[in-house]
Amino acid sequence: MTGRVRLVINGAPHDVADDLSVAAALFNLGIMAFRADGSGHPRAPLCGMGTCFECRVTIDGVANSRACLALVRNGMTVETTT
């Protein structure tokens, strides 16, 4: 049995299962762009395991946090940088 937690993603609250990685939570909410490259093109996780850094978002105010390596937590704020 899994519980639910509330994330605040780009300012909007979302309830998700409590055992997801932040990356899985974002994708499941239909958020496919985690950041943008220098020309504004969307980027999203490639390796899924913390090596490529394409999953970097701001988590609880900490920039460049890897969404693939972070577990969701109640009250967590997540900002994509697109």
Next chain:
Amino acid sequence: MSPPLEQVCDVVVVGAGPAGLAAAAAASGAGRRVIVLDQGIRPGGQIWRHRDRSALPTAAHHLMNEAKRSVIIPGARVIDGRSPHDLLVDVGGVAHRVRATALVIATGARERFVPFPGWTLPGVVGIGGLQALIKSGLDVKGARIVIAGTGPLLLPVAATAARAGANVRIVAEQVPFRRLARFGLSMLGRPRAIAQAIRYRIAFRHSSFATDSWILRAEGSSAVNTVLLRRGGAVEHVACDWLATSAGLIPDTELAQLFGCAIGNDAIVVDAEQGTSVAGVWAAGECTGVAGDAAAIVEGTIAGAAAAGSNAVTPRARRHQESGRAFARRLELTFAPRPELLALADATTVLCRCEDIAVGAIDPSWSQRQAKLWTRVGMGECQGAVCGPACQSLFGWTLNRPRAPLGTPRCATWADALQHANPDDAR
């Protein structure tokens, strides 16, 4: 509760996959105090990272149970060390110092990506990457997925996706059918592996499996929506929501290189006791050559025992160690990326994803160092973890030894770590 900032133990193991857990079990079984440092959210490595722990195989349950004798620190990444026995570790942004008399490196493998047009689109992920995402909760029910790559990993990933309700459109193996068939024949002496492969194939029985097939490009605007697949002699357009692709697995040797361990054939060189070229440092599992979880467990057990100074290795383990190494060599020969994969990128295809450097910006006659100085290739967040192996494949470069700090810690963490290392300077 976070562990204390300074820790001392007998054996420190880096990596909590099958090899690391087996090493920890062997060393703690010999009465040593063991700390396991792991980057992941939960122990198990990539292969056993399931959120649903009941889905884990028996071997995993057994090792995780054994591992309870060790202190496992998740979310931990070694960023530097004064020596292999005095490590600086980033644990969730906080610097720790971990000292031990023996180090076992079990950092596993990662995927090799070779750039192709469209590979930076969201929805294009690694093959292991897709599996990792599904295991950490990605919902792929009804999603159309193309899986294209090489090697045995294709099968469990296709099975995982299919069992999770995905519409696996096609599983494409770049190797020609005859070479794959020869590999299959060489596996006849391993009935358990064959049975496993059949179970995987049954799980994705509604999808086609094509040999001699590979991705030419991915298309889409906000995310991938179509791939061009070369299948046999023809080119097919396949609509999809996800493309899982890579050019195989490569040993993760960064930490070993930081401490000067000898590397051969892109893997950490080890002796019969899994000892590296550096005294007091052992290595086990896929960082010493990609041969799967069974081989990793055997090597981890041998390494853990050796690091604990015990000689508990059975002749049976020795035989398995030897056959694991032979299997790694066979995998490497069978599933080497074909030359066509190295010619997919055009001049505008991104090579370095962190620094937005295109393939055409690089002069292949440069050394890696020249390329860094002139273009910043490999100098972004991932520190060349993705484009380094790509450059190696594309340009034949010899890669430089990585330098500390590994893994791009935050400045504050790195500053704290340096203070740990030189407490006298702090005053």
